[in-house]
Every structure is written in structure tokens, then in C-alpha cells.
Amino acid sequence: MNIATIEAKSLTVGYGDKNIVSDINLRFFHGQVYCLLGPNGCGKTTLFKTLMGLIPALQGNVLINGKALHTQARKIIAKNIAYVAQNHGVVFPYKVLEVVLMGRTAHLGLFSAPGKVDIESAKAALATVGLSDFSDTDFNRISGGQQQLVLIARALAQDAGMIVMDEPTASLDFGNQMLVLEQIQKLANQGLGIILSTHNPDHAFRVAQETVLMAKGKLIAQGSPDEILTGAQLSAIYDFPVQVEVLASGARVCVPSF
Numbered sequence: 001m002n003i004a005t006i007e008a009k010s011l012t013v014g015y016g017d018k019n020i021v022s023d024i025n026l027r028f029f030h031g032q033v034y035c036l037l038g039p040n041g042c043g044k045t046t047l048f049k050t051l052m053g054l055i056p057a058l059q060g061n062v063l064i065n066g067k068a069l070h071t072q073a074r075k076i077i078a079k080n081i082a083y084v085a086q087n088h089g090v091v092f093p094y095k096v097l098e099v100v101l102m103g104r105t106a107h108l109g110l111f112s113a114p115g116k117v118d119i120e121s122a123k124a125a126l127a128t129v130g131l132s133d134f135s136d137t138d139f140n141r142i143s144g145g146q147q148q149l150v151l152i153a154r155a156l157a158q159d160a161g162m163i164v165m166d167e168p169t170a171s172l173d174f175g176n177q178m179l180v181l182e183q184i185q186k187l188a189n190q191g192l193g194i195i196l197s198t199h200n201p202d203h204a205f206r207v208a209q210e211t212v213l214m215a216k217g218k219l220i221a222q223g224s225p226d227e228i229l230t231g232a233q234l235s236a237i238y239d240f241p242v243q244v245e246v247l248a249s250g251a252r253v254c255v256p257s258f
């Protein structure tokens with residue numbers, strides 16, 4: 001695994017002359033889980049795409065391991081950061097192991113086919129997410145939760161130190177959401193950095209060391225979930241009354257007030 005840090009410095013993200021989020025200052029380190037929260041359309045995906053170099057920054061800089069992103073070759077970026085895009089139910093007419101092998105692209109020479117090392121790496125990634133038994137199954141014949149884990153395995157096979165995940169629990173049932181969150185926690189414990197977006201503040205309470213709140217074109221707050229995900233803050237950004245309750249175990253949960 002390539003250890004990676006990502007830094008956004010006075011970053012403005014958006015499209016053409018349209019600023020979506022301005023003046024972003026963030027640092028992401030390995031071994032940590034970061035949760036990005038904010039209402040629909042506030043710019044989470046736009047920020048992710050800019051951090052990955054998929055769209056250009058409108059102002060400011062993204063630094064990968066201290067070096068400006070725009071000076072780095074696509075393959076070098078891919079060896080440091082992997083991206084798990086939102087799963088819109090894209091149909092992959094491939095076996096599970098073949099989908100995971102796609103994560104090895106950055107490690108292949110031009111026109112070269114995956115070799116033994118790539119196949120071993122893909123198998124190891126699949127084993128990490130507990131799906132070795134499905135390597136020969138059609139991707140379209142496994143559950144949504146398993147598909148999400150396969151897409152995470154594909155990112156793992158890339159060997160990057162940082163994984164950016166856009167709503168990895170979207171459209172999963174409760175059990176599968178927890179399965180994916182548990183896996184994310186395990187990967188961070190193994191030293192990976194994970195940046196994910198979610199619409200569920202409870203997910204930040206469960207897995208994140210740091211949370212970033214975005215709304216109305218800017219970062220509203222960043223810090224530990226317990227510190228910044230208060231009832232007042234959540235009620236304000238989601239425009240709906242929410243209380244945060246502390247359970248006997250010390251865990252926090254969001255309770256909307258109908």
C-alpha cells in the first residue's frame with residue numbers, strides 16, 4: 001500500500017465559472033476515516049472529483065503527498081488515491097474477480113494483460129472484504145451490498161493508501177450498510193485513509209474520526225463527530241429539527257423530532 005496524504009488549500013471547486021464550494025482547507029491522513037456530510041447538491045461529489053483530479057480546481061490547490069496534483073501523472077495519482085464512485089446499479093457483464101482486476105490498471109504497462117501478481121493482488125483484495133467464494137460469480141448476480149464490497153475490493157487492488165468513496169452505503173438495506181461501514185473501519189485500522197460521503201449522520205458517529213459539514217457553498221464545520229454533529233448544527237444544515245441523544249453505552253444517535 002502506498003501511504004498517501006491529501007491536502008486542499010484555499011480550494012474552490014465547481015464547473016466553468018460556477019463556484020460550488022469555496023475556500024476549502026482540509027487535510028486527510030492515512031489510518032483515519034473522514035465523513036463528508038451535507039444536503040443534496042451541496043458539492044460533495046464535485047469536491048471528490050476535484051480531489052481526484054477528474055475535474056480542475058477553480059482556485060487554490062490540491063496536494064497529494066505534498067505535491068501539486070496537477071503536476072502528477074494520472075498513473076501516479078491512481079497509485080495513491082482510489083475512487084469508489086456512487087453505485088448507480090451499473091451493469092458489469094463480468095465475473096466478480098474480473099471487476100476487482102480492473103483496479104490493477106494503474107499497475108499495468110501499456111497494452112499488457114494482468115499478470116500473476118495482479119491476479120494475486122485482486123484475490124487478496126476480494127479476501128479482505130470476505131468475498132473469495134464469489135470470485136467466479138457474475139457481478140450482476142450478487143446483492144447490492146456485496147456489489148459495493150466488490151467495488152471496494154477493486155479500489156483495494158489498486159494498492160492506493162487513500163480511498164475516496166462517494167455514498168458507499170446509498171441504496172443498501174440496514175444490514176448491508178453496517179457491513180460496508182464495518183469493512184471501512186477495518187480498512188482504516190489496517191492503515192488506509194478513507195474519505196466518504198453519506199447522508200446519514202449516524203454513520204459518522206459510527207466510523208469517522210473526523211467529519212466535515214458542507215452547505216450553501218462552504219465548509220460549515222470540521223472536527224470530531226461528537227464535537228460538531230450537534231442537534232443545532234444538524235437541524236440547521238438539514239432544515240429539520242434533530243436531536244442528538246447519548247446512549248448508556250456512550251454512543252450518539254440522531255433522533256428527528258416529528
Ligand SMILES: Nc1ncnc2c1ncn2[C@@H]1O[C@H](COP(=O)(O)OP(=O)(O)OP(=O)(O)O)[C@@H](O)[C@H]1O
Pocket residue numbers: 015020038039040041042043044045046047
Ligand atoms: N457537470 C456539471 N456541470 C455543471 N454543474 C454541475 C455538474 N455536475 C454537478 N453540477 C452541479 O453542482 C452542484 C453540486 O453537485 P454535486 O453532485 O457535487 O452535489 P452532492 O453534494 O454530491 O449531491 P448529492 O448529495 O445529491 O449526491 C449541483 O448544483 C449540481 O447541479
